Amino acid sequence: MxxxxxxxxxxxxxxxxxxxxxxxxxxxxxxxxxxxxxxxxxxxxxxxxxxxxxxxxxxxxxxxxxxxxxxxxxxxxxxxxxxxxxxxxxxxxxxxxxxxxxxxxxxxxxxxxxxSLTFNKWFCNNYLRSNGIKMAVSRKFKRGEEINPEAVVEELGLPIFVKPNAGGSSFGITKVKETGQVKEAIEKAWKESEEALVEQFIDGHEFTCGAVRLNGEKVIFPITEVIPNNEFFDFEAKYTPGAAQEITPARLPENLFKECQALTSKIYDLCECSGIVRIDFILQGEEFYFLEVNTTPGMTATSFIPQQIEAMGSTLKSIISQIIEEKLAK
Missing domain, CATH: 3.40.50.20 (Rossmann fold)
Known part of the structure; x- marks a missing residue:
């Protein structure tokens, strides 16, 4: 002290x-x-x-x-x-x-x-899938493993997303549109992580929702709708001002807004989360597909969580104070 x-x-x-x-x-x-x-x-x-x-x-x-x-x-x-x-x-x-x-x-x-569970996308996906959470079908490739691009495409179709298994912030992600790009995309993901995930493409819109537990009560933040100007929400779209439109609260019908918040709440509990967490989804039709859990989400001035806290009528200062006070008191 x-x-x-x-x-x-x-x-x-x-x-x-x-x-x-x-x-x-x-x-x-x-x-x-x-x-x-x-x-x-x-x-x-x-x-x-x-x-x-x-x-x-x-x-x-x-x-x-x-x-x-x-x-x-x-x-x-x-x-x-x-x-x-x-x-x-x-x-x-x-x-x-x-x-x-x-x-x-x-x-x-x-x-x-x-x-560690949420950081390893493969473990997290399989755990959440076994608890009834919908998500894209994916395959994992360990660094140096033999890659058969034709077999990958036959199983998952095109386009597909290739991403590092461990990591965040959209580094090392490729949207692959032809079989000839599969190997190169997996090798790019290997530069960020020991393992690469190859995921079926879900054609839809991206939404993200934050949550925190304060004094035993879960607070689910307003949802943000993400409209990238790039083809998908890559690192540049995430961190370059103007490279993506971010709308908080998201323009969703009330039933879907509530469903996304309920899913966020359920995943927060299933993963036994603590502190501020952000969960990303793709909405296809009226179905939300889980993308990933971020347990130390971006907190820059333009990041989603500060936007959501502001839209909720609260302040980052107030929420951070409550997190610190509660954990210091334990």
Whole structure:
């Protein structure tokens, strides 16, 4: 605890995936939203073995990994809470969560099991499918495995989506329209992950919905409708202003709006989620197909979750405060 008795909050950004830059932007936005009247926020940037504390965009100290603390002006400052805004490894896959569990430091996200389950799309898909959640048929290819493009196309048809099994932020995704592109697309996905997923194409519109559990009550956010100007919602569409139209709340008939929120709620519970989570869907006709669970969703100023919280009439500051207070009290 700091001298003024306010809990020290580490807002953790960076990570070891292609999403480093996006995570740094998310971290900056979360840092701004931490209520400095209640807490003392610090920005911690991680990349590999480099764990550094920043203030006003300048490094002020290295993190002592033995107890998650740092020393400033001769004073040892221990972090009381970790707000994880790393997209990808090690913040979204359970690795960092395990570290904080060992040190008994509360953190903002899902636990180890839930994080690792949802990060591995193949495991998550099969688990949710067994619980009656609809989704595209998919096949998995381990790095270096023999690829038979004709057999893939015969089974899944064209077009198909090829994506990394572990990862987020739409890196390494290809929409494949001809058999000749299958091998190259899988190899591209392997650059991001040990395994590639090849998925049947569901022709429909993309929707995304956030949720959080606060004081035992689940809050389901308004849904966002995503209309990419690109052919699909790739990294550029996600993070380039104007590259996609995002409409919150989504223009859906009330029954479908409620159904999407109910599905989000069900998946949140099935995956035993905690903290703010975002779940993506494709709507084909009147059927929602599950795409993926994001357990450390983007928190940049233009990201979906801040949009949804605003549309709900709340603020990021208020929700982040409630998450921190609740987990510190446990």
């Amino acid at each position: 700091s001298k003024n008795n306010k809990p020290n909050i580490a807002v953790i950004a960076g990570g070891d995936s292609s999403e480093f830059v996006v995570s740094v932007k998310s971290g900056a936005n979360v840092l701004k939203a931490v209520d400095s009247e209640k807490f003392t926020p610090w920005l911690v940037q991680m990349q590999g073995q480099k764990w550094e504390v920043f203030q006003n965009e300048e490094k002020i100290a290295d993190v002592d990994k033995s107890d998650f603390s740092f020393t400033l002006d001769g004073e040892k400052i221990k972090f009381d809470f970790a707000y994880i805004s790393i997209h990808g490894t090690p913040g979204e896959d359970g690795i960092l969560q395990g570290y904080f569990e060992l040190l008994n430091i509360p953190y903002s996200t899902c636990n180890v099991h839930s994080s």
